[in-house]
Structures are given as C-alpha cells and as structure tokens.
Amino acid sequence: MPAEKQPIPSVWARPRPKREQPSLSRDRIVSEAIKLLDAEGIDALSMRSLGARLSAGATSLYRHVANKDELIELVVDEIYGEVRVPAADPARWRAAVTETAHSLRSMVLRHPWVVSVLGQVGLAYLGPNLMRQSERMLALFKAAGFAVDEADQVMNLLIAYVIGMTTSEAAYLSVLARSGQNEQDWLESLRPTAEQALQEYPLLRDGRAAEQTKDPGQIRAESFVYGVERILDGLETRLGRTSAR
C-alpha cells in the first residue's frame, strides 16, 4: 500500500540522525556482550542475538571484531579488570592475598559463564587487564618476601586454586540457572539416584550427610576460605624455612 504523497516534514526536518558517531564500537560490543552473557548465559550469545541487542545486523560486528573467539577473549579480559588487588604492603600481605582471592572468586560468580570458555581462551595471555592484575599480584608476593621467580609460582598456585574451586561453584550455578525456574524440583528429581549410588561409598555418604543441614552456598564459601587458609599456611612455612636458612 503506497503512502499518500503528503510530505512528512516532522521526520524530514531532521534529515541526519544517521552518522552522528560510529554507532558501533569495540567497547560497546564487548560491554553489551557481557550484559547478554550475565543475563542469559553462554548459549544465548550468538553474533545475531548480540547484533540485535545493539540494533545492528549480525555481520556488522565483524567490522570491529575479527571473529567470535576474539570477542570472547576481549570479554574475558574485560571482566578480569573487575578484580580488585590491594596495593602491596609487607605488614599485611596475608590479608591482602585473602582479599584478592575473594575478589577473584566473586568476579567469577558474577559472571559464571566464564568457566565454560576457560579452556577455549588459550591466550588472553596478552590482555591488558590480565597483565596489570598479574603485576599487582606479583607485587603482593614480593612484599611478602618471595623472590621474583618464586612469586610467579606462588601466583600460579593461588590463581589455579581459586579458578579451580570457583569453576565448580560456577558450573553448579550455571546448571541451576539453565535447568529453568525451579532448582529445587530438579535437585529433588535426581536425589534418589544419588542416594542409591552413595550407598556403596561410606566416606562420600558421610561427608554429604554432614553437609545436608547447611545452606549449599554457605558450604561452598566455607570450603573456599578453608582452602585459602591452608595455602597461606603452606606459604608461611615456606617463608619461615627460607628465611631461617
């Protein structure tokens, strides 16, 4: 149906809402991708859906990002920037490391989808945020008394633990979120299977039984700090040994 020949001046009075500034940009894409991932998880991130959120075509994104893998690298480095690493201070290095561990953990829990792309992002080695944070963490351990080479190993230890521990938490949360609205039902549905299987394994059964009374989230948090404490203990005895030598 052709429109009538009347001019529509209210629209044509402003003939250029067109190219005020390049409406798409790498930053806008990355930050919108993070919003989408936080809201709907990893499966919901496709170039088309992301483009739609930016009211753009899917393929327009390729002007700013080489491909989806690169986008994910950018996204991962971006959220890595959210981690808060305190300034180095020999007097309270143990507290500072603990704070860092918690900050890293809560970052991952804020963005649980990262754990499903960890293996694919071989690099991000060069991400600016990752480098900046690593530098700060190394400073932490240097202040504690470790030599530079050893500080590197200690940092690897801490990050490996926190990532590994939080991965299992985040994976759990992801499955809960993906399994739909009511987690409770789903958990209950596979409880009989689990309980039957546990019969054969007394230690496993007793451990789970002890946990039964508490809040799952609480348990995970306690287990997390327990591990951090043990690691810090190990580091302190190491420091004691080397300085006594």
Added chain:
Amino acid sequence: MPAEKQPIPSVWARPRPKREQPSLSRDRIVSEAIKLLDAEGIDALSMRSLGARLSAGATSLYRHVANKDELIELVVDEIYGEVRVPAADPARWRAAVTETAHSLRSMVLRHPWVVSVLGQVGLAYLGPNLMRQSERMLALFKAAGFAVDEADQVMNLLIAYVIGMTTSEAAYLSVLARSGQNEQDWLESLRPTAEQALQEYPLLRDGRAAEQTKDPGQIRAESFVYGVERILDGLETRLGRTSAR
C-alpha cells in the same frame, strides 16, 4: 559401470555379516569419541564425524545417547576412571597424595580437551568413576588424620588446585595443537607484541625473563610440584595444630 554378472561366492558364502550383535553400543560410542577427541580436539567432535568413524549415520547415535551433552558427560566420567589413586596408608599419606595429584595431572594432559568442557559438565556429579575415585581420595585424607568433613574440604582443595593448574597447561597445549603444525612460528609471531607490552610491567618481565632459558614443559611441571608441596605443607601444619590442641 555395472559389475559383470559373475557371482562372487567368497562374499556370499557368508550371507550374514548383518546383525551379529548390535554393532553400536554406548561403550563403543564413548570410547570412539575419546579417540576422536584425543586425535583431533574438541572442535572435531560432531555427531556426524563420530558417526562416520563408527561407520554409522549421525542420527543412529541417538539410540544410545540422549544428546551431545550427555555423551560428553559419559566421556568425562570415562577418562576420570584413568586416574590412579593409591590405597590409603597412614605411613605414607603425603607420597600417596602426591602420586594422585600427578596421576590426575597426566590424565588431563593426555586429554587436553577436557578443559574446554569443564564448565559445561555441571554434573558428572553422579558418574560412577568420579564417585569411586572420590571415595578413594577421601580415604587417603582420612588416613592422614583428617575428620571426614574436613577430608572433604581438603579433597576439594587438592582437586581444585590440580584442575586449575592443569587447565592452563592444557589450554596452552590445545592452542598449540590447534594453531597448526609449527608452534614455533606462531609463538615467535606474537613475541614482539608481548615484549612491548611487558615493558610496562617490571615484575612480570623479570619473571618471564628468568623462564626464558628453560624448556616450557619443564617449567610447568616444576611449577605444578611447587604448588603441591606448598599445599601439603599447609595441610601438615593444620594437622599439627589440631592434634596438638
């Protein structure tokens, strides 16, 4: 070109290579999937390619496996069975834990693709191999003197560390493998970028410089055992404190 009308008795002498036994089975599918994954990595695993390897149609697999996610769960639990956990023995618990850690690490390095599915396998909670191995590990820590509840936390700590640490190793290896035949070229290609970026970060730079002289694989292995040692130190001081109390 139609074949000549000659009978080919050597073939038709055995007119029933047809349904000897159900040529497809869950076990065959899982083990072939592992072979495919080991050989060509995670991206090469599709229902079609896996079906082809079993000289079957892609959709035939769905008779034995609900969907690809379930297949991956099965595969992950299967390789978890390769881990060797020594029998519990109070006299040498530290050695036993170390052996377990190494066995877990080498399992992941044998199957580097697991790290790219870790986040997606929320469950496998119920996999029989995972349960069996967990039980054995708990026994290890119980023998060391930990109460059952605490043994659970200790196990989580160790597994988290090993998985986290090995994830970064495996991701590195995966990228190398995926980037094609000559790792060296690819590494060299991004070295200038890396070195320029490192200028801003003295600690990071010094650490990498110290590593420059050694073999990368060697470094990772040393870093791994360093972490295990620190964790074991931490566990021992914990045991000392609780038994002294």
Added chain:
DNA sequence: CGCACGCTGCGAACGTCGTACGCTACCATG
C-alpha cells in the same frame, strides 16, 4: 508355523549457527 511387536539404524529435513562476500551510503581529503 505365522505373525505382530519392539528395537536398531538411517535418510531427509528443520532451525540455528559462524562468517565470507559484495553492495550502499556516508565522511574526509585532494
């Protein structure tokens, strides 16, 4: 002995994905 049923495998098809390619409209520069 015959026949109906259940199970295994498969071909075709659907919807979705990442992304290569070439076109248009705009802007900045000569």
Added chain:
DNA sequence: CATGGTAGCGTACGACGTTCGCAGCGTGCG
C-alpha cells in the same frame, strides 16, 4: 566536485544438533 576509505547490512553457504517417520531384523506369542 572527484576520490577513496570505512561502517553497516543483505544474502548466502556450509556445518551443526536434533526430530521424525520409515525400514529392516530378531524374538516371542498365539
């Protein structure tokens, strides 16, 4: 005004996971 570079987009291709209905085969019942 001509020119070239750049941002955005429509179309299209090949691969993917998965659904569905059909075809063979073996088994057990009448």
